[in-house]
Amino acid sequence: MAEYQYLSGFGSHFSSEDARCPGALPEGQNSPQKCAYGLYAEQLSGSAFTAPRTENVRSWLYRIRPSVVHEPFKPYQVAPFLRGNKWDEQPPNPNQMRWSPFDLPETGEERDFVAGLHTVCGAGDVRSRHGLAVHVYLCNKSMENAAFYNSDGDFLIVPQQGPLDITTEFG
Template identity: 55%
Template sequence: MNQHKPVRYQHGFGNEFQGEAIPGALPAQNSPKVCPYGLYAEQLSGTAFTVPRKEQRRSWLYRIMPSVTHEPFHPHSFPNESLTADFSGGVITPNQLRWRPFPIPGEPGVDFVRGTTTLCGAGSAAMKDGFAIHVYACNTSMQDASFTNADGDYLIVPQFGALRILTEFGLLEVAPSEIAVIGRGMRFAVELLPGPSPDAASPSRPNSMDSVASQPASSQSLSRKDGGPSLAARGYILEVFSGHFQLPDLGPIGANGLAAPRDFQAPVAWYEDRAANFTTHHKFEGQLFSASQPFSPFNVVAWHGNYVPYKYDLRKFCPVNAVSFDHPDPSIFTVLTVPSSVPGVRSAMHTVHTWNTYVT
């Protein structure tokens, strides 16, 4: 996909969303005998069928070709030894650790899949317990390829480099100061977008939502030897093996504050109907597999449900802090959280620490 038109979104968190790229493509029932336009109905489940209704996560997709129409998966031709989803045999140390920024790959053709490296983690994807933290550094868009993570949900945090994420549900554009969440089992592809240099002065914190939306996306543009621009991107990924991300309870904060549900953005229906030698990358228990198929997997014409990818602008986070003395715990800066089996204990949390600096 090369055309870069403005991307539209639906707003909300955990909503029952729906969309159709062609009028009349969304049927009135989940799985009719014959879908409109001859589409195929598929359900993508994010939870077991029998969990309590308030915890159900699932979506119905209506696509041109079934998602199972591909050759058998086989181990990938480039085994990524730096990628893992099992930390039982990892290096254990009580020391504080930090890393220098990961360099952008010097060799050409490193996309999001090839450029992802595991940094640390705990637990195991096989046991559906724990998390992993990865770093991605890439210099090219994914071409005629998609990626599916069967191990857990991805929370993608761009450090620099604006991304356009193609999903079966639609498009997401994500830049530094924003995050994106891609659920387990969702197919997606990552394109790199041009933009201003990250060395440019950072804009001051906006005073309105309109000024937030109008700020330019940050990315890095390197120079090729032939003088032309070459895109690059780098960032972090928090992968959770159990459950899904939720908004934290507000408790005595009240009805408002922290991340507002209305500020989360989900895609609108979008599809492409084209023949191509497509490669489907699949991550399963930390190992990479691939399969070929003769068409684009982003062929969902209509869909509805509450298991969807989404993005959030961290500049819209409304922090709460002490105004007289002392220092509250960092949990008050929680954007998203993943509950564990122990009440009040979280498997993972994503927090944002913000402050305003006034110069007089």
């Protein structure tokens, strides 16, 4: 994956600009009344609203179209290996547990990221937003014309095998 460049450092401020649109980033301000190239300024906050101002983390995005302009969302119907939050109905298992790699899809069978998520274990209650779930995934198909939204906040993605090439709202 040599075509990617990375910025390192935590708590720092970075900016990047598409070389095809010089001057797209406003200088000395974040939210100008009129953005260059007719772009829309949007702020994505990574802090709780109760956090002190000095600890706020945020990102400014300058988009061609506002993020609110999209087709209505539709529920994803094909996620056969995802499980709900009835963890209290499962007896606890004190034994050491290990999962072998999941079987790869049969030839001709395609699974995108969501269809390839397998729930392995969990605790707590999803409805009260206290707890966690652990999933393993494997996929062999791109999520073209589809998006996965995780409103939980933390999501560590580790592939079973092969490289990842992921597009997020940051690119």
